[in-house]
Amino acid sequence: MAQQTCNDTKQRILQAAIFLFNSKGFTGTSVREIANKANVNIAHISYYFKGKGGLLEYLVSTYYEGYIKVIEENYSELHQSNAHTVLSNIILDILNYQHENRQLSRLVYREVTLDSILIREVMTTYLTKEKYFIKSLFEQGIKEGYYRKGFVPHLIIQLRSLLHMPYLQPQYMSEVLHIQPHEAYFVHQYYKELKYWLHSLLADKKLENKQLIMFP
Structure with missing residues (x-):
């Protein structure tokens, strides 16, 4: 169950990032906007991807x-x-x-x-x-x-x-x-x-x- 929750969280972050990077550009998108769009805590992005740059990578x-x-x-x-x-x-x-x-x-x-x-x-x-x-x-x-x-x-x-x-x-x-x-x-x-x-x-x-x- 914990693994499934982890995967779901990561997927929500990824989908939110793809949408926002496409619509606002990488530099025009903040980590907070990605977190809000994905409905996750902002700390999850640092934990899973080490920030916005790691997410794009x-x-x-x-x-x-x-x-x-x-x-x-x-x-x-x-x-x-x-x-x-x-x-x-x-x-x-x-x-x-x-x-x-x-x-x-x-x-x-x-x-x-x-x-x-x-x-x-x-x-x-x-x-x-x-x-x-x-x-x-x-x-x-x-x-x-x-x-x-x-x-x-x-x-x-x-x-x-x-x-x-x-x-x-x-x-x-x-x-x-x-x-x-x-x-x-x-x-x-x-x-x-x-x-x-x-x-x-x-x-x-x-x-x-x-x-x-x-x-x-």
């Missing part, structure tokens, strides 16, 4: 632990599949992961654009791992003949931009484009568009002769 690290796990689990299938299939599965699973954690995705991607000690640590751990896996898949896909030759860092930039855009600029998506990333249909529709992007930008012309169906 926990949120970012936890998010990227799950994000990298999605990539690693699919990458492990490369020995019995091909780079194209593995990359397509990674893209779909990342879209689903982001959608399931959309408020946290929005917060994390915005924070990654800022220069801080925390974000530099994220860059040297999680994002370096992400680069390794995606770079390897692009290079393997070129080697296998699935993709045309290209400057891989630029391809990574484009892919990451397409994946993260809906959560970096949610107001633009909803108020200008009238697209609702929080709706269940969004992942399916957006995934179809990413298929067309990958095919038109990356597919080697000789694949058309093989009649390869991109992203089955």
Whole structure:
């Protein structure tokens, strides 16, 4: 019972922090506001997370632990599949992961654009791992003949931009484009568009002769 109470308290704090950091910004949110929103004693935040900075670090690290796990689990299938299939599965699973954690995705991607000690640590751990896996898949896909030759860092930039855009600029998506990333249909529709992007930008012309169906 005590463990359950502890977990409930931590979850309330985390959800309150995500909401307030998104609506007021990290610097504009006080520890007291988080405690009030979560309906907990302010001392709980220091006890569980060592303050507001520790709370943000926990949120970012936890998010990227799950994000990298999605990539690693699919990458492990490369020995019995091909780079194209593995990359397509990674893209779909990342879209689903982001959608399931959309408020946290929005917060994390915005924070990654800022220069801080925390974000530099994220860059040297999680994002370096992400680069390794995606770079390897692009290079393997070129080697296998699935993709045309290209400057891989630029391809990574484009892919990451397409994946993260809906959560970096949610107001633009909803108020200008009238697209609702929080709706269940969004992942399916957006995934179809990413298929067309990958095919038109990356597919080697000789694949058309093989009649390869991109992203089955």
